Structure formats: structure tokens, C-alpha cells
Amino acid sequence: MKQFAELIRTIDGTNKTNLKVAALAEYFKSANDEDKLWTIALLSHRRPKRPVNTTLMREWATQISGVPMWLFEESYHIVGDLAETIALILPTANESSDKSLSQIIQEMIALRSKGDLDKKEYLQKNWLQLNYYERFVFNKILTGGFRIGVSQKLMTRALASATGINKDVLAHKLMGSWTGENTSFQELVYEDNEVARRGKPYPFYLAYAVEGEVIDLNDVHQWSAEHKWDGIRSQTIIRSNEIFVWSRGEELVTDKYPEFQKFLDVIPNGTVIDGEILPFKDGEIMNFNDLQTRIGRKTVGKKLLEDVPVVIVAYDLLEWQGKDLREQPFEKRRALLDQLVLNLHKKEEALPQKEKTPLLLSETMTFNSWEEMAAERNLARKKRSEGLMIKRKNSPYLVGRKKGDWWKWKTDPFSVDAVLTYAMRGHGRRANLFTDYTFGLWQNGELVTFAKAYSGLTDAEFRKIDAWIKKNTLERFGPVRSVRPHHVFEIAFEGIAPSKRHKSGVATRFPRIVRWRTDKPIEEANTLDDLKALIP
DSSP states (O other): OHHHHHHHHHHHTOOOHHHHHHHHHHHHHHSOHHHHHHHHHHHTTOOOOOSSOHHHHHHHHHHHHOOOHHHHHHHHHHHOOHHHHHHHHSOOOSSOOOOOHHHHHHHHHHHTTSOHHHHHHHHHHHHTTSOHHHHHHHHHHHHOOOOSSOOHHHHHHHHHHHHOOOHHHHHHHTOSSOOTTTOOHIIIIIOOOHHHHHTOOOOOEEOEEOOSOGGGGOOGGGEEEEEEESSEEEEEEEETTEEEEEETTSOBOGGGOGGGGGHHHHSOSSEEEEEEEEEEETTEEOOHHHHHTTTTOSSOOHHHHHHSOEEEEEEEEEEETTEEOTTSOHHHHHHHHHHHHHHHHHHTTTSOGGGSOSEEEOOOBOOSSHHHHHHHHTTTGGGTEEEEEEEETTOOOOSEEOSSSEEEEEOOOEEEEEEEEEEEEOSGGGTTSEEEEEEEEEETTEEEEEEEEOOSSOHHHHHHHHHHHHHSEEEEETTEEEEOSOOEEEEEESEEEEOSSSTTSEEEESOEEEEEOTTSOGGGSOBHHHHHTTOO
């Protein structure tokens, strides 16, 4: 545990990528295999299931620290991190612990079946045997992930340096549904497990946003374009008469979409399709909000299947007849995919829509000029897309986000001018400032809240607004403050749809602050009707 805590302290204490990679590589060379496995699991968001709820952790921490709960909660709102707050208020340890990371985690796993008294004794005993940073890491394992600027890509680089295994090979090995409880470091990194490989996806290839002018990509004839559909990026895998559907977040979601079981009857084994899960009914794409009604559901009932049917809109073919196609040019992969889907549609042409396989093609388009492509981009919202994906015709399917071959050219966002109505403290380095804001629009002479945003301003602007908020608070609701309506901000967002869950009757996607409208009085802010008029 000491070694792992020191690793976290080192990589959390620098913003230099090479130093983080070097620290991780040295750790992977020197730590024991069990600790290395759990380090990979923790840094790739595979923390074991929490054995203790955070309410009890708060209570037990205040008991041994002597800090009253109200003061703990005030401190938590300032610090912005529960694990760090608990580590800070506990008394100085008089003992030390030599337990390894893997030993601590195995004890936490065993703790799940214990009663609250046993859990309390375990936590308090370990808290008093660990120094401040070891406690912080101990608490983070219990409460959540490590936000320390270590992506899986960076961790894979370090592991490749320590093991001599190609980083792209490792990226593929680290995909899938493994956990620290169902594999070993040797099996995960060095062995080729056929059972695990059967359902394993490939690392997703991600695009960068177009920088500058699209014409800078030079000859338009080298590029293929398709619409950037607004759904859930996925890989659908057919191997050994089984289907596996993975989201881009490495979540196995096969059971959430029973419609896709039809693929087993018509798509041969050894096929992997990269595509987008979209809500699709009566020949039309539905709103992302409709898809959200299915996301997170433990069970998908018959009514929901009828109300929000889904399809996969296919982008790419990564595996065919059991052969990895990623090194093949995009044009060649797409030709095979087009043939697969078109043959399927031809066979099912006479079937009723409800009986057809829920697999569609994302149309690829070529243009004679960038102006022609821009005209198609302008149709994106009408077609329920977010803009265009631009792919070099001879590009391979790479690992992760790479510049050069794939670009996303999104439509300009929606925007409205709204009034700041509520504020809440931020997190991390902004934990001492009010930086999380709620905004309202006018309706019948009142401000109705419609969105929250916490990004888009400079540090200097955040500090200035924070000082104003502290002097203009009307009411306090725990960590939230209502403020005197005075400031107007331009709020941009990617999508908009009707919503029964929101007071405004509207849901916006990815709202963020564009600019502080110091030139505009609150009376000139937009109305709720202005917002609703933007709904396609």
C-alpha cells in the first residue's frame, strides 16, 4: 500500500506526461504481480464494489476525529472530495501498516458480507495505521476513481515500457469485462485466453474536432464523409454463435438491447461491427432523450421495447470471417460492410419492418468541393445528426484518439442568453470558488431554470463572479446558494428536446458557458419560448 500510495502521490504531483509514464513504468517493474493487476484495474475504473456506504464513512470518521457532523459537511464542501476530507480530519496515526495494495483490496472485498460493526472496526483501525496520503488512497479505493490525470492510454504506454509488449496489443488485452477478481496479471498481460478473447472488443478509434478551416485538409477527393449520429458508440461482436455488444465506455450492454439477438441468425461468426446505437421508429431516428429512457434500466420491458426500438447504424467493419481488418484501408473495410448489410436487406426486403434485423448503414458520401460538403453539414440537424465525420479513404482503424485521418466536423451549437440564478462550489482546484452555475430564462415575468454549466470562463472571471456571489446571496440550501438576478451569460448546447423531467419542459445536451454578457441587462435575456422554438 505504501508503494501504491507513493505512486499516486508522484503522478498527482506533476502535469508532465513523461514523468507520469516513467513513474508508472518503474512501479510496474518493481511491484508484485497482484499489486500490478489491481493498479491496472483501479486506473481503468474497475474498482471493486463498494463495501461501505459513504454516509457510514462520514459518521465513523467524525466519531474518531471528534469533529461534529456540521463542521465535517462544511469542510467537505470546501475540500470538494470525500476521501480527502476524511483523510484530513482524522488524528495523526501512531502506528504503521505494511499491508500490500492487493491485501487491502482483498480485505475490502471480504468486508462486503460483514455487519456494520465489523466494517466500522476495520475502517477505524486502518485509518489509524495509515499516514495522510495512504488514508487518502485507501478512501479513494472505497469511494471512487482516481482523477489524477492518468488516462488508460497513458497507463498502457507505461505498461508497454515495463513489459516490452506493443502498446496497441496491450490496449486490446486491457479491453473487455475482466476485473481484478476474475483474472491474474499473468493471464491479463502475457497469456492469450481464448475464452476471454471470444467476447473482447477492439480499442475504439476516436476522431479529433476539425481545427481551423476544413479546406486545410487539402484535396476533398481523398476524404469520405458520413453523418455523426447522436447515439451510443458501440461494437457488436459475433463469435462462436454468441453476440456481445460493447459501449465505448467498455460496458457490456448486450442484455440492454435484446433486439440485437436477431444478428445471430443472419451475421456469420467472426464479425465485429463498429457503429452507433440509435432509437429508431417508423423509419425515423428519434431523440437521444428517448434512448436515455433505456440507458441504465436493469430490465427492458415489452412496452419500452415497443416505444423506443433501437437499431445499430454501422460505420465500419473491424473483423470479417475471423480476420482482423483494422490495417486495411477504410474504403476496403467499408466495401465489405456495405456488401454485408445490403445482402441482408435484400433477403429481408419482403418482411414487415418489425421483423427485419435492426442493422442499418451509415451512408458514406464523397464531394467535389468542400463547399458541397459544408452544404451537407448544414442539413445535419434536419437529419438528427451532430454534423459530419470526415475519414481519409485509405486510413487504417487505429487505437484511441489520433490526429490526421479521422475528423469530426460538428454543427454550430445552439445558444441562448440566460440569467444566473443559483451557484454551487466547484471541485478540485476550484473547491473554494462558486463555479457550478444554474441558469434561468424568462416566462411570464419569472425566471425558470433550464440548465447547469460549470465551464467556459477564465479563472479570473470565475474569481470575479465568486466574489459577487458571496455578496449577493439570497438564500442557502446546503451547498447551493440562490443569488440576486443580475448577470447574463451566453449558454451553448449541442442538442435540445422536450422533457417531462425538467421544470422548463426542455432538456439540453452538453450545456456550457460561451461568454459573460456584461453588455446585456437581465431584461434582455431570452425567454423559455425562445428556447422551445429551437426544438427541431
